[in-house]
Each structure stands twice: as structure tokens, then as C-alpha cells.
Amino acid sequence: MSKLNIDQKSVRALFSEKKADFLIPDYQRPYAWGEKECQTLWDDLFLFAFPDNDCDKFNSDSDEYFLGPIVTFKNDDGKMEIIDGQQRLTTLMLLLRAFYEKYGSMKNDKAVKTSKFIEQCIWKTDEFGDPDKSALKIDSEVATDKEKGEFLNILKTGTLSDCEKSSYANNYRFFQQKIVDFLNTYPDWFSFFPIRIMNNCILLPIEAESQDTALRIFSTLNDRGKPLSDADIFKAQFYKYYSAKGEREVFIQKWKDLEVLCDSIFHPITGTPMDELFTRYMYYERAKQGIKSSTTEALRKFYERNAYSLLKNDQTFENLIDLANFWNDVQNQNVERFSDRVLRRLFVLNYAPNGMWTYFVSVYYMANRDSDGLLNDDRFYSFLNKITAFIWAYAVTNPGVNALRTPIFAEMINIVTGQPVRFSDYLFDTQKLQNAFDNYTFSNNRAITKAMLTWWAFQNSSQELLSLESVLEIEHIYARNRQEKEHSLSNPRNVESLGNKVLLEKRINIRASDYRFSDKVKYYTGFENNRKQKKEGTKIKELTDLAANATDFTESDIVERNAKIILNFITFMHNNDLLCED
Incomplete structure (x- = not known):
């Protein structure tokens, strides 16, 4: 049984661990969060940190806000590969870096302490807790993400050029502006916001012992977006x-x-x-x-x-x-x-x-x-x-x-x-195959029914090739509604016989009231309605031939056509050497 390490942690506790060394692996999808997701995160964090728009209603000892799981496993290089939580982790890093950039110009005691805490979340530190600003605690190797370098550069330098337009850059600018607005609106609360995010926002790191286990956990937990394929x-x-x-x-x-x-x-x-x-x-x-x-x-x-x-x-x-x-x-x-x-x-x-x-x-x-x-x-x-x-x-x-x-x-x-x-070991006995077809119920919900009708339609050499985008349905030539009204079939089961079914384009909507064959003909061949609109007929050649040559379609026609379809399929099997020799 695979072992899991699961331990609820605050953002600060998880990010500032000495062993924290996250890797967004090459098989992950590119960073996809935009301003909408960032705005939602900001709003949620603000409401949590300042309940009822009141800084003093927050209880730093007991209040917690759950940000979700982070599923990882330790790879051969000792890095924690992120299987689930990439988007949240990346966005939190950008948010903390934006706070750090603003605190860097502040000299009061609280700002200095907050800056220290953020440093320990973003960069690897020495034994005294001082950051090595060339060594980030997160790296990205996403194969299809050409802009991942901007993410890493933002974390390292906190600066952007005007030409940088990636999601990383746009979201970082968004957070920078939100922080400026927040500072201008709530200057007395400013020192509390990043501390409450780091200390009281909770993540659930799930460390699996292998990639396979981590992916299975992700598939089980994930209900927000596409799981890794x-x-x-x-x-x-x-x-x-x-x-x-x-x-x-x-x-x-x-x-x-x-x-x-x-x-x-x-x-x-x-x-x-x-x-x-x-x-x-x-x-x-x-x-x-x-x-x-x-x-x-x-x-x-x-x-x-x-x-x-x-x-x-x-x-x-x-x-x-x-x-x-x-x-x-x-x-x-x-x-x-x-x-x-x-x-x-x-x-x-x-x-x-x-x-x-x-x-x-x-x-x-x-x-x-x-x-x-x-x-x-x-x-x-x-x-x-x-x-x-x-x-x-x-x-x-x-x-x-x-x-x-x-x-x-x-x-x-x-x-x-x-x-x-x-298929030498699986040839069919002719009589058994005949009996199987004679006794098979070709109901509309069975895929073989439409399959047989499609095969039969294209046994007609004059049947034109249809587009694969065509939407074909099963049409009862002798309408079920007709049997309900006239009860003219000696064997009512014949209405569901293969001999009574044919393909018909879904776009051809035959009214239930037009249940007689003579009423249906115009739909098969096409007609002009009362508004002088041309209604195109079917492209199924058997139906257009039937409409042109028959005045009715009766029970004897159903039985004869059913036998003809099955006989032709048996012959088709014989021509393809799939029947046992007598």
C-alpha cells in the first residue's frame, strides 16, 4: 500500500520549510489563471482577513481559511513535483512577491518582520534565515510554457518591463495595483493582510511516494478543472x-x-x-x-x-x-x-x-x-x-x-x-448465423441496428457518399403511429423489424400526423411549403427510389425487405470468406 504524508499547514509553514523545493514539471499545462481568478482570490482573502470589513473581528488564534490541497511527490532529484495545486501555488507566490515589493520600501518594525517572513517563503535561506535571492523555492519546467521565464524573473527581481504580457506578468501587475489601492484605502490595516494570509490561510499538502500515486490522488480529488491526462x-x-x-x-x-x-x-x-x-x-x-x-x-x-x-x-x-x-x-x-x-x-x-x-x-x-x-x-x-x-x-x-x-x-x-x-478460428456457420439474425431483436437502442441499416444503404451502388457530419436517425417506413391507428399488421412485431427501418436525416422532421406512406413521400423527395420555402429531401437512395416507385409500404413489403437484407448480408459474409464450408 502506498504511503502518504498528509499534514495541514499554513502558507507560511509550508513555504518556509527548509526542505521546500517545489517543481512544476514539464508535463503540466501552462499557467492559466487570469484576472477573474485573481480577483476572486483577492476578494475571498480580504473578506477572511477583515470579517464584516472590520480589522478587529479577526481571531489570529483560531480563524482559518482553507485554500485547498497541494498534491506532490518527491522525484529522483529530491524536488517536490506538483501534481495538483499548480495554479494556486503559482498565484500565491505572485501575491506574496507583490506584497514583498511594497514592503521593501518600508522601514518600520512590522514591515521588516513581514518582509523577513515573505523572504523565507519565496527564497531558500541559510541557517540564519537570510535569503539567497538566486535560489527560488519554486521552479517551472512546463514544456509548452514559453513564458515561464517571466514567472521566475518576477519572483527573483520583482520588476517587469512593459513588453511582458504573460499571465504571470498581468496577474502580478493586478496584485500590485490591488495592494496600492488597499494601502491608500486602509493604511492602518496594511500590516495585517499579508501576515493573516501567511499564518491563517491553510493548505493541505499531500505528499505521495510516487508519481503514479500522486496522479491517482489528483484524479480523485480534482473537481475544478481538467486532470492531468x-x-x-x-x-x-x-x-x-x-x-x-x-x-x-x-x-x-x-x-x-x-x-x-x-x-x-x-x-x-x-x-x-x-x-x-x-x-x-x-x-x-x-x-x-x-x-x-x-x-x-x-x-x-x-x-x-x-x-x-x-x-x-x-x-x-x-x-x-x-x-x-x-x-x-x-x-x-x-x-x-x-x-x-x-x-x-x-x-x-x-x-x-x-x-x-x-x-x-x-x-x-x-x-x-x-x-x-x-x-x-x-x-x-x-x-x-x-x-x-x-x-x-x-x-x-x-x-x-x-x-x-x-x-x-x-x-x-x-x-x-x-x-x-x-479469422480462421472464428468462421460462422451459415444456418446458425441465419437463425441468429432471424431471432435478433433489432431495437433502436441497439447500435447494431443503425449499423446494419447503414451497411444496407451503402449496398446500393447508387447511394452517394454522405458527410460524416450527417446526423442520421432510424425511420419507420410503416409508421408506428399508423399501426396504432389502423392495426393493420397481422404481426405487430413487424413494425420494429429491420425490414421496416431505414436511415433518415434528422433534419427531415416528419409530422406524427403524416403517418401514411403517401403522406411521407413528400418528405422523402422534398417539397415546397406554404411559405414557398424549399424543403430538401433525403439523400438515402433507397428511400427516394421507394418514394418514386411505390404507392404504399405494407406488411408484406416489410417481411420481404427484412428477408432481403439478411440474405444479402449472408451473401456478403460468404463473399468475404467468413462462412464455414458445408
Whole structure:
């Protein structure tokens, strides 16, 4: 069990400790507090230090104001790396330095004592308590923060130039002005404010014995902002590697560009967009290592092996950039990279019943790309067809994404070793597959329902490629409202049959009162309303063909279409060699 050192301390007690040597590590995010947060802090501290706007109502022996936790761990250099509390700690340092700058010109006894206390908070001191003003008690190595030097210079010198516009500089100026205003308004109270901040404002330092423990604590405690992601930790390893090569600035710019790109591509349910990129790449590296276990390690656990050796080379970072660019072109349906038939397959996969396909395709891309980052169109098209057929059938016969891991992880290894994807140990029996589809309830809340309808829509060679930004919903061709009013279906369950469902753009809002097929036709084909406004029809080709050629859609049509969809999917499975031989 990990040990923790937890001991509530005042600002002064924590900052002035001889062992206090804080480090904002390279993987942290840049300082982000602005005037709004500083104003809130100032107001809160003022109300605490002077209750009811009365200096004498403060009880220095018992009054306390809790500023929050500071989560740290001692690194190999003996410095206390700050995992949580960076923003508060940095701002408090700026505030104390602004007070010190004002007290430096005062010679009365209280000012001298206060200055001494602040010195012990900001600078390292000798055995007599005198400061070494070249040795701060806090340092910053934030990789993506080009302005951290301004922070350190402010603490060392207390001065600013007009050209310094960082958050550090702006907040320091803010506190300087607030102190001037306070001194002019409450000159008799001035000596009390910094003392009450240092002595009676409380922090809860939590010192963990390792970075991993500290990060877990942070994730548990943090409810104010974004917790550190796995990608933040990985960034630190890359930063150290490229800094040692003298390529720090180049790396920082590439990392920022990659973050922006990932933010536009990935929208994971958990974790950050950058975490998602590292996850997709992880499966490629897992496959290269021959790992086919269905139990997947946590992302950070995988990359931290052998002291993060995987992150300490040029190839990994360049591979990540290349993989992100690939998925960007998928997202943007880049016709220069992909043929129309490949883009159509990728569109269908975007509606897959689970996200495993993205890992599968990532491994395929990394293993089969040429020197220009391109894939052989014929082989890629065949691969996409095969995994679509397999994943769709598996979702019906073996529900649950975890079940899919076993066959797919094995095929990932085949991909990186140059073997064809066959799913040899997981072929489907034709009759059993037929029965599974016949007995499956394709309810709207099951992802495979929309997945099957998307696959079916694009089996029509005339179906145009739709934008991935299209919002598609499930439409009942024979309206549920019609069954409620007419009761014309001999088997009421047919209204929820796959044969009665089709994709339809969300923007096409068919009124509940228009429940007959003849009423719906105008919505499918498009029409002009009473205000002469053109209402665009659907881009789903099956629906426009149906609207043009049918006068009604009845129960026999539902049954026939249902059988046709399933038969065509069985044929699709056969064409992709995924059925057992008789």
C-alpha cells in the first residue's frame, strides 16, 4: 500500500520549510489563471482577513481559511513535483512577491518582520534565515510554457518591463495595483493582510511516494478543472528526449500542432483526444510485441515499460503524427488519399456497433502504409469489407465489445507479420448465423441496428457518399403511429423489424400526423411549403427510389425487405470468406 504524508499547514509553514523545493514539471499545462481568478482570490482573502470589513473581528488564534490541497511527490532529484495545486501555488507566490515589493520600501518594525517572513517563503535561506535571492523555492519546467521565464524573473527581481504580457506578468501587475489601492484605502490595516494570509490561510499538502500515486490522488480529488491526462505524462518523456537532442522548440511546436489536430478529430467518451491517439497507436505496438491477450493494460502502464523506452525515439513521435494525419483524412473524407469505394466503406464503419474497428484500422495502416503514407486501394478495400462483415456478424452472435477483442487481437498480430486477415478460428456457420439474425431483436437502442441499416444503404451502388457530419436517425417506413391507428399488421412485431427501418436525416422532421406512406413521400423527395420555402429531401437512395416507385409500404413489403437484407448480408459474409464450408 502506498504511503502518504498528509499534514495541514499554513502558507507560511509550508513555504518556509527548509526542505521546500517545489517543481512544476514539464508535463503540466501552462499557467492559466487570469484576472477573474485573481480577483476572486483577492476578494475571498480580504473578506477572511477583515470579517464584516472590520480589522478587529479577526481571531489570529483560531480563524482559518482553507485554500485547498497541494498534491506532490518527491522525484529522483529530491524536488517536490506538483501534481495538483499548480495554479494556486503559482498565484500565491505572485501575491506574496507583490506584497514583498511594497514592503521593501518600508522601514518600520512590522514591515521588516513581514518582509523577513515573505523572504523565507519565496527564497531558500541559510541557517540564519537570510535569503539567497538566486535560489527560488519554486521552479517551472512546463514544456509548452514559453513564458515561464517571466514567472521566475518576477519572483527573483520583482520588476517587469512593459513588453511582458504573460499571465504571470498581468496577474502580478493586478496584485500590485490591488495592494496600492488597499494601502491608500486602509493604511492602518496594511500590516495585517499579508501576515493573516501567511499564518491563517491553510493548505493541505499531500505528499505521495510516487508519481503514479500522486496522479491517482489528483484524479480523485480534482473537481475544478481538467486532470492531468496520460498524454501529459507522455509529453514529458518526449520533451526530455528532444531537449537532450537540442530540438526542444521544434518538438514543442509539433506537439501543439498535434494537440490541435487531435482535438478536431477525436471525441472520446473518456480521456483526452491525445489519449485516444496514443491508444490507437498502442495496439500497433502491442501487435508488434505479439500480445494477443484480451486483457488490455492501462494506457500509461503500457507506455511506461522499461522507463518509457518506447517514447524515447524519433520513430514513435513521427508515427503518432502520421497516424493522426491518416485519421484526419478519414474524418475529412480526403478524395486524394482514398478512393470513393474506400470512403464508402469507412463511412459504414463509422456506424460500427463498437469502436474496436478504429484500433484494427490503425494497426492495418501502420503496418501497410508505403513511404508516402498511402495504402494499396484494392487490399485496403478488401480489408475494410472483411472487418465490416465480421464485426457486424459478431455483434449479433456474440454481443459485447470485450468478446470481440479475442479474434481481433489475434488478427492484429497477423497484420504486422504480413499474414492475411482470415479469422480462421472464428468462421460462422451459415444456418446458425441465419437463425441468429432471424431471432435478433433489432431495437433502436441497439447500435447494431443503425449499423446494419447503414451497411444496407451503402449496398446500393447508387447511394452517394454522405458527410460524416450527417446526423442520421432510424425511420419507420410503416409508421408506428399508423399501426396504432389502423392495426393493420397481422404481426405487430413487424413494425420494429429491420425490414421496416431505414436511415433518415434528422433534419427531415416528419409530422406524427403524416403517418401514411403517401403522406411521407413528400418528405422523402422534398417539397415546397406554404411559405414557398424549399424543403430538401433525403439523400438515402433507397428511400427516394421507394418514394418514386411505390404507392404504399405494407406488411408484406416489410417481411420481404427484412428477408432481403439478411440474405444479402449472408451473401456478403460468404463473399468475404467468413462462412464455414458445408
